[in-house]
Amino acid sequence: METAVPTVTGPVAPDRLGRTLMHEHVFVLNAELERNDPSSFDAAARIPDAVAKLTELxxxxxxxxxxxxxxxxxxxxxxxxxxxxxxxxxxxAATGWYTFTDLPNWVAFRGPGTMQGGDDPLETHFVRDIEHGIGETGIRAGVLKCATDKPGVTPGVERVLRAVAAAHRRTGVPISTHADAATRRGLEQQKIFAEEGVDLSRVVIGHSGDSTDLDYLRALADQGSTLGMDRFGLESLGGFTDRVETVARMCELGYADRMVLSHDASCFSHNFDPDFKARRLPDWRYTHIPQDVLPALRERGVTDAQLTAMLVDTPRRILAGRPS
Structure with a gap:
């Protein structure tokens, strides 16, 4: 059964989602940096710039x-x-926690097995963001996010993964991850999610497109999860030709309905100097897929039906469905 999808401007009927990019950012910021150096984020300039970029998309x-x-x-x-x-x-919008290793002390000192004990504030925050809204905005999250990178499943990362799984079970909201493909972290994520009773068909294993290892990708998809082929334009972590070829090969193998496409781009990020991005990563932008990737995939033999599966049907199934 499909339900309306919460967005930052209100609920949207599933048939109004249309073509969807499943792994992007608008602003990636360091709140402490901005508070102590307000010049690091010029909202008066950056918000209109973001409007222009998303209007172009x-x-x-x-x-x-x-x-x-x-x-x-x-x-x-x-x-x-x-x-x-x-x-x-x-x-x-998403809720969750992005860490490759540890959690801040205000979380690490609270929850089961910690110094102060009590309920896990991670799960509490995630469920509140989904059911009641983020902060005082009333904007409800529609997806859960977690990350596992090269350091692996550290105690802090494992705690996030299991809290995300618990929030998924309570709310039915899907999960989207950051997973280091070179170290096959997606398989570790799936293992923990399965232990926690997560419906793996409602999980997107992010950054799968950083890998050309078809055995790894098929293993993830065969367990029911969707592959995030979601870093088009980030050429330092995988070239354009390899990314296109990997998607095309997986389509040939019958996995078109187990992939989604995206860039992992942003309008502004404290992590990247804008001049550096423009000079070194000129294709890391929201319109790279419609302008460059889709023509290349079609030339490689990917059909319009397969593109619709990756851009419309599978995102709709993930965002608007509920666990089986």
Missing amino acids: REAGFATIVDLTVFGLGRDVARVAEVAAGAGINVV
Whole structure:
């Protein structure tokens, strides 16, 4: 059964999601840096710039992005709502925690087995963001986010994974991950999610497109999860030709309905100097897929039906469905 999808500007009927980019960001910020150095984020300039960039994406035929900016990445959904309204595009907000290793002390000192004990504040925050809204905005999260990178499943990372799984069980909201493909971290994520009773068909294993290892990708998909082929334009972690070829090969093997496409791009990030991005990563932008990737995939033999599966049908199934 499908349900309305929460976005930063209100619920959206599933048939209005249209073409969807499943792993993007609007602003990636360091809140402490901004508070102590306000010049590091000029909202008066950056918000109109973001509106222009997302308007360009909408005019290229896309209706929705999933913004996977959560705790640890400077999430500010009020700003994102202003951008989404200005651009006339749907933005699905996320809840979760982004860490490769440890958790901050205000979390690490609370919860089962910690110094202070009590309920796990991670699960509490995630469920509240989904059911009641983020902060005082009333904007409800529509997806859960977690990360496992090269350090592996550290105690802090494992705690996030299991809290995300618990929130998924309670709310039915899907899970989207950051997973280091070179170290096959997606398999570790799936193992923990399965232990926790997660419906793996409601999980997107992010950054799968960083790998050309078809055995790894098929193993993830054969367990039911969707592959995030979601870093088009980030050429330092995988070239354009390899990314296109991997998607095409997986389509040939029958996995078109187990992949989604995206960039993992942002309008502005404290992590990247804008001049550096423009000079070294010119294709790391929202319109790279409609302008460059889709023509290349078609030339490689990917059909329009397969593209629709990756851009429309599978995102809709994940965002609007409920666990079986």
